[in-house]
Amino acid sequence: MSQTSHTPAAGGDHPRPAGAVQGPQRRPRLAAYPSLLAMPALALLIAAMGYPLLTVTLRSFSDPAWGLQNYFWFFSTPVNVTVLWRTFSIAAWVTIVCVIAAYPYAYLMTAVGPRMRLVLILCVLVPFWVSGVVRTLAWVILLQDSGIINSVIRLLGFDGVKLIRTQTGVVIGMAQVLLPFMILPLYSVMRGIDLRLVQAARSLGARPARAFLQIYLPLSLPGVFAGAIIVFILSLGFYITPALLGGPRSTMLSTLVQSQVLSLLNWGRGGAMGVVLLVATFVLLALAAPLMRQRHKQASRS
Amino acid sequence: MSASNTRERGAAIDIKGATKRYGNFTALDDVSLHIEPGEFMTLLGPSGSGKTTTLNVVAGFTDLTSGDLAVGGKSIVALPAHKRNIGVVFQHYALFPHMTVGKNVAYPLTLRGMDKQARDRLVVRALDMVKMADFAHRYPSELSGGQQQRVALARAIVFDPPLLLMDEPLGALDKKLREWLQLEIKRIHRELGTTFVYVTHDQEEALVLSDRIAVFNQGRIEQVGTGRQLYDEPTTLFVAKFIGESTSLRGAAQTSGNETSLTIAGQKIVAGGKLAGGRKPVVLLRPEKLSLASTKTPAAAGQNSLTGEVSEAIYLGSGSKYQVTLRDGSVAIVRSSLEATPFSIGDTVDLRWSVVDAKLLADDDRADMTMT
Numbered sequence: 290m291s292q293t294s295h296t297p298a299a300g301g302d303h304p305r306p307a308g309a310v311q312g313p314q315r316r317p318r319l320a321a322y323p324s325l326l327a328m329p330a331l332a333l334l335i336a337a338m339g340y341p342l343l344t345v346t347l348r349s350f351s352d353p354a355w356g357l358q359n360y361f362w363f364f365s366t367p368v369n370v371t372v373l374w375r376t377f378s379i380a381a382w383v384t385i386v387c388v389i390a391a392y393p394y395a396y397l398m399t400a401v402g403p404r405m406r407l408v409l410i411l412c413v414l415v416p417f418w419v420s421g422v423v424r425t426l427a428w429v430i431l432l433q434d435s436g437i438i439n440s441v442i443r444l445l446g447f448d449g450v451k452l453i454r455t456q457t458g459v460v461i462g463m464a465q466v467l468l469p470f471m472i473l474p475l476y477s478v479m480r481g482i483d484l485r486l487v488q489a490a491r492s493l494g495a496r497p498a499r500a501f502l503q504i505y506l507p508l509s510l511p512g513v514f515a516g517a518i519i520v521f522i523l524s525l526g527f528y529i530t531p532a533l534l535g536g537p538r539s540t541m542l543s544t545l546v547q548s549q550v551l552s553l554l555n556w557g558r559g560g561a562m563g564v565v566l567l568v569a570t571f572v573l574l575a576l577a578a579p580l581m582r583q584r585h586k587q588a589s590r591s
Numbered sequence: 592m593s594a595s596n597t598r599e600r601g602a603a604i605d606i607k608g609a610t611k612r613y614g615n616f617t618a619l620d621d622v623s624l625h626i627e628p629g630e631f632m633t634l635l636g637p638s639g640s641g642k643t644t645t646l647n648v649v650a651g652f653t654d655l656t657s658g659d660l661a662v663g664g665k666s667i668v669a670l671p672a673h674k675r676n677i678g679v680v681f682q683h684y685a686l687f688p689h690m691t692v693g694k695n696v697a698y699p700l701t702l703r704g705m706d707k708q709a710r711d712r713l714v715v716r717a718l719d720m721v722k723m724a725d726f727a728h729r730y731p732s733e734l735s736g737g738q739q740q741r742v743a744l745a746r747a748i749v750f751d752p753p754l755l756l757m758d759e760p761l762g763a764l765d766k767k768l769r770e771w772l773q774l775e776i777k778r779i780h781r782e783l784g785t786t787f788v789y790v791t792h793d794q795e796e797a798l799v800l801s802d803r804i805a806v807f808n809q810g811r812i813e814q815v816g817t818g819r820q821l822y823d824e825p826t827t828l829f830v831a832k833f834i835g836e837s838t839s840l841r842g843a844a845q846t847s848g849n850e851t852s853l854t855i856a857g858q859k860i861v862a863g864g865k866l867a868g869g870r871k872p873v874v875l876l877r878p879e880k881l882s883l884a885s886t887k888t889p890a891a892a893g894q895n896s897l898t899g900e901v902s903e904a905i906y907l908g909s910g911s912k913y914q915v916t917l918r919d920g921s922v923a924i925v926r927s928s929l930e931a932t933p934f935s936i937g938d939t940v941d942l943r944w945s946v947v948d949a950k951l952l953a954d955d956d957r958a959d960m961t962m963t
Binding site: 483485486488489490491492493494495496497499500504507508 | 650651652671672673674675676677678679681683685687688689698699702703746747750
């Protein structure tokens, strides 16, 4: 037998005798328990997400008394339902604006040389490093009635537009803040698309526009979906930007939650709002899931 | 079907003075090439020699700086790629990953507005031709490399183009599969009668497949001819070294009358006729034209003889292959049949060949530089 054995004394294939004196005891290695690698993140999620979420949910059913009264209140107050609807509508608009702005930008990032690509990536990331509050305040300066945008419009001889404290202003500001979350996943998918596929389509007789629509666009859709989900979900919970750029007619749900919990100290109603938002988001994602299911594996071998 | 019948389906290609510059770099330098209808023409050369650029120019992916390009007698220089009606097979298959095999092959027909019935018939025929008919409902990612390339081939021929371009289609496949697909491509070429232009850097593949081969080097065509012509009658040292194995001998040259002779490490050999232009001569010898002999046996009339030492002896079954290091340090490759007395490493031998079997060529520094 040329087999090497860990227990030279015991020899052969016999199982190790229990309690036998061995060499240095083998420590349990990390590789044997890959799930250990997820522990720090899991602990943080349980502490910072799971526990508060549980508390909030419980309170929505128990504060001030056990029952569904907070949910009855939510759906019987027209303003809540209007704001819930508006929150989803603003999130949808932000997502649409982000897709339209990010798609050509991400494509350009795949088409240029490495130096230009670095510049383009920096253009995406530098605003990302600046706090959202600061960027939103910059939008206040730009969008206000006497701001740069309105000054230019008036200079051209048109009437000024009301941007600040409108839904349009909120969408513009939020789209700018969230744009990197759309560009980066789109870029990572587009980078994997073999451009020779477009050449192949052209050689088979496809006009450039058709080759784009039938070959490139479908292959880039996973990136569009990934970015859209991130942007949409982040939009739903946005607080600072709508608070600073919006008016009373563009209040989003997070502002209502804030006033219920912090101003009125009504944890039950605030919790119910949070749960409604969460459930509505899950339902929406479940509806969108079949759309995003890929029937093919991404072929980005090169 | 008769040969003349199928030949009509292929188009003649005329490339005239094709030049492509990228800034200071000249990728194609005044390339002219005529390809007969239905011919299998291989563009052979090392990477960066201009063969792929030529293919991209014909396909319409690259614009010419100057020159003309005609398919079937009509200039297509001004036509965009999608109007050229030329089939292209790419090295990395370029199958659309989000479409099934059937949809991939039907794509060019859909673009041409063909109705479903006629389309299905042609798709089945094309897939039958590459023996992939059972895979129509699979996605490309579920196929092996060889299967994907056969589907790509079906997609490129399904719309019956008069010209098919192939850019190193077998480059990503292993040797066995490559050899089998070479025969498949040859068969499909015979059955279709379409003009094939095939790019490769593999000289063996070029010899297996082609009617004629154009050897590219540094953006120019060195020589165009059948495999036999290129092997037996190379016009440049580059072609001689690129196609098949060879030994090149250099030495001090003397010309007397119509005869050139070389002196190599003190031994004089007759090199052949006179070289035009007074360029530095080099003698080129194919391995099977060389033989080894004991230094004691005298050379026959009309034979050259050079002394060297066997530095490698390989038994090949059908014969033996020797490397002989000559006294000037150059290495000769000799292939001999089994009857010859075996020599072993370290033996001092005479390298012999008939004067008529040697090829006298102009020396060319480029040839060594580009051989890797």
